[in-house]
Amino acid sequence: MTFSRLPNWRLRLDDYLARVARAAFRPGIHDCALFAAGGVEAMTGRDPAAVLRGSYRTIEDGYVRLREMGHRDHVAMAASLFEALPIMRARCGDIAVLADGKGHLALGLVTGPSIAALGLDGLRFRPLTDGRKVFAV
Numbered sequence: 001m002t003f004s005r006l007p008n009w010r011l012r013l014d015d016y017l018a019r020v021a022r023a024a025f026r027p028g029i030h031d032c033a034l035f036a037a038g039g040v041e042a043m044t045g046r047d048p049a050a051v052l053r054g055s056y057r058t059i060e061d062g063y064v065r066l067r068e069m070g071h072r073d074h075v076a077m078a079a080s081l082f083e084a085l086p087i088m089r090a091r092c093g094d095i096a097v098l099a100d101g102k103g104h105l106a107l108g109l110v111t112g113p114s115i116a117a118l119g120l121d122g123l124r125f126r127p128l129t130d131g132r133k134v135f136a137v
Contacts, residue, residue, distance in 0.1 A: 001048065001081060003137055005093065009043040013093050013109070016042035017116055021123045028056040033074035035118040036095045036107035040137055043093050048081050075105050075133070082135035090134040097133040098126060110134065 006012065016039055023030050037049035047053075051069070056062040063073060071077040075097055082095060090096065094110040098117050108117035114125040 001046065003040060003044040003046055003048070003082070005043050005137065006045060009093060012042045013039060017109070017111070017123075020118075023122075025118060025120050025122065027059050027062055028052070028054055030118070031059065031062065032106040032108065032118045033062070033077070035123075036078070036109055039093065039109040039116075040095070043137060048077075073105070074107055078107060078135050079133075082137060085134045085136050087128065087131045087134050090128060090131065091136075093137050095135040095137060096128070096131040097135075098130055099132060105132070 020030065020035065020038065025031060034049055034053060037047055041047040052065060056065050066073055066077055071080060078095055090110045092110055092112050096108045096110050096115045098106050098108055098115060100106060106117055108115040110128065113128050115128055115131055117124055117126055
């Protein structure tokens with residue numbers, strides 16, 4: 001599956017972020033992986049997580065689904081679809097990997113000098129330097 005940004009990708013990404021900014025965290029519906037995939041879909045018209053949407057109700061079940069698909073976790077799935085870049089080469093719309101205070105990895109979207117990340121408490125912005133990895137979209 002290849003992903004090419006549409007000519008109006010920036011406007012589409014901004015619209016997507018505004019639309020989901022207040023959406024509640026819901027595994028299988030709106031979690032960090034599906035949030036990042038939704039951003040990719042907004043920019044490219046292709047959803048890299050379409051087969052996962054609505055197919056699980058807990059984070060644990062999401063990991064089971066990912067393993068059934070041959071991926072260790074959501075970061076491994078992103079790595080299978082997109083090229084890894086050094087953090088400082090990230091551009092707006094790329095997928096970033098972040099860690100929470102407990103060491104759990106989450107996917108977010110680069111918005112410039114920040115990363116939009118979805119957590120249990122909603123959408124938050126963290127500095128780009130908090131990113132551990134970046135995948136080019």
